[in-house]
Amino acid sequence: MLVEAKWFLYKYKRLLVALGLLVALIYLVYEGFHNDVATNYANQQLSKIGIYKIKYPSVKQVDALFENTENQYSNVLFSYLNSKKETGLPETVPFSWNQFLDLDSYFARKDIQDKLLKENSCLKLERHFGKPEAVSFNCKDEKFDNLIPYKINENIFLYLTADNRVLLKNLYLQTSAPNPASLVYLMDDLVYQFPVDPKSQLIKIEEPGSLDKNLDRFKTNFAAKFIHKPLADxxxxxxxxxxxxxxxxxxxxxxxxxxxxxxxxxxxxxxxxxxxxxxxxxxxxxxxxxxxxxxxxxxxxxxxxxxxxxxxxxxxxxxxxxxxxxxxxxxxxxxxxxxxxxxxxxxxxxxxxxxxxxxxxxxxxxxxxxxxxxxxxxxxxxxxxxxxxxxxxxxxxxxxxxxxxxxxxxxxxxxxxxxxxxxxxxxxxxxxxxxxxxxxxxxxxxxxxxxxxxxxxxxxxxxxxxxxxxxxxxxxxxxxxxxxxxxxxxxxxxxxxxxxxxxxxxxxxxxxxxxxxxxxxxxxxxxxxxxxxxxxxxxxxxxxxxxxxxxxxxxxxxxxxxxxxxxxxxxxxxxxx
Structure with a gap:
């Protein structure tokens, strides 16, 4: 198959190149008109205050499709809230950074477990980070669970490797970070704000279904609870x-x-x-x-x-x-x-x-x-x-x-x-x-x-x-x-x-x-x-x-x-x- 493809490209190479040049020529003629209009006006405006130009990097846009973390939490949250249709919504909703960011998956990695077993005290963690004596580090040897032997209460003002930076912030979120005070959901023309229980807790739903269906059910079950605020045009x-x-x-x-x-x-x-x-x-x-x-x-x-x-x-x-x-x-x-x-x-x-x-x-x-x-x-x-x-x-x-x-x-x-x-x-x-x-x-x-x-x-x-x-x-x-x-x-x-x-x-x-x-x-x-x-x-x-x-x-x-x-x-x- 590969040989046939190479033969095809060799035989029709000139034709393909000619077609490519024709398409490029048509494109440049079309684009040239729009570019000239915009550029002429731009130069008129920029010249008023002496501006000339700057740059923009090459970017390949990537939108956030959070399929494995925040969406998982939202899915179980709305499944849980839909189960309260008869009794009414709770005064506060359960939340934990662990469930929200799926921190268990991070700490289940063998390289992370090996690191925590090796750096099993605040002093050893400080040495691992290369902390000078004069730099403060709010770490307490207070066992969080069977794996994490300490609690991180704040940032350390040191230049760390990127991996250690991620380790530090995940330790903080897992062991000490306070829950948010509230969750705000913006959904098309509907707005809902949930007060959050300050105590960290998991939501346990065995089969939550899909997020889209749970959102639709919630909008139906609790329509009167929403703020209706259309986005303007x-x-x-x-x-x-x-x-x-x-x-x-x-x-x-x-x-x-x-x-x-x-x-x-x-x-x-x-x-x-x-x-x-x-x-x-x-x-x-x-x-x-x-x-x-x-x-x-x-x-x-x-x-x-x-x-x-x-x-x-x-x-x-x-x-x-x-x-x-x-x-x-x-x-x-x-x-x-x-x-x-x-x-x-x-x-x-x-x-x-x-x-x-x-x-x-x-x-x-x-x-x-x-x-x-x-x-x-x-x-x-x-x-x-x-x-x-x-x-x-x-x-x-x-x-x-x-x-x-x-x-x-x-x-x-x-x-x-x-x-x-x-x-x-x-x-x-x-x-x-x-x-x-x-x-x-x-x-x-x-x-x-x-x-x-x-x-x-x-x-x-x-x-x-x-x-x-x-x-x-x-x-x-x-x-x-x-x-x-x-x-x-x-x-x-x-x-x-x-x-x-x-x-x-x-x-x-x-x-x-x-x-x-x-x-x-x-x-x-x-x-x-x-x-x-x-x-x-x-x-x-x-x-x-x-x-x-x-x-x-x-x-x-x-x-x-x-x-x-x-x-x-x-x-x-x-x-x-």
Missing amino acids: LFESKTLSKFDFSADWPEVLDFDAPKYFSEAYTLNEPKASAYDWRFFDHLQAFDMNQRHAILKRLMRGWSHFSQQFNIFSWINKESMVGWYWNGLNLPWTNDLDIQLSASEFDKLLKFNNTLVFDYNDSSKGHYNVFYLDINPYYSKIRGNNNNMVNARFIDVMSGVVMDVTVLILVEDFQGLMSSKSLTEKERARFKDLERKESMALYDSSYITYPVDQLSTFIPALFENEITYVPAKYEDIIQSKHKSLIGATALQGHKYRQFLRLWVNQENCKIDEKAIVSPSTKHDDEECKKNSQQVRELYEKTKKVTIQHFLELNNFEKFKDNLQNYKLSIPRDARRTF
């Missing part, structure tokens, strides 16, 4: 006043407040410091293809969650810069940046320590789960730099995070200036604002914004999902992010303007002199032709990036009336990317 501009940013929070200077959020410090992986250690999985987090898909589902999950609970937020910082370039996240960033006002943060507080199951796309086989964790050390004034993020929305299968920060109205300049965490430059800026009697907003990093910069927000598409951006996004980019908009290449990436993508320079080699110049159409086409990763990324993003520049064009048309701007886009159109 029409989005309007939002206006906030200074009162939305006024926070009735404590004004506490705590110079000894410990760092709340802790990261997955990993040997030879400096970017691991962006991942939450409790859910870190190097196989997903370090794979660029996976990470792109994870960030997209984080954005989609947050959009669904915030819409269905009426929590208004917007993208800012590097996420907004990425949106401005091409509607996508900057490829070298490992997280997302969301901001909200103090009044919206107050709404978010009641969802602290919540697992969010985003089943809005379950009909397409996508089941995503996130953990919302709010930093308890939030106040108007900070005593140190340990807690510069107010909350995190975390992908539980990888540890990739969305950082959530709150904007607060400056009401006590003297109190702010007494914080030791302020640099002299920041202290001088607050003194100047006080002298001018200016109204300003600040976040937990003491970055300030004039109130009028964050008063009107317009709906936009970021990673093909609905979000909001400040109407004065150009002013903010000019004042806060000049280093990200004035170059043709950044972080090992070059912006390919005719592909509308930041492309890793390893994917398309480039002469050093050409790095500082705008890319040409010929070079961009050659890059796409010679790199399969670039071709795949381009095919997946071309409609989205063209849509983005049409969106910027609409903003330009409405620039004098952005407070009345509206965006209409069906949910199904946002699902495809």
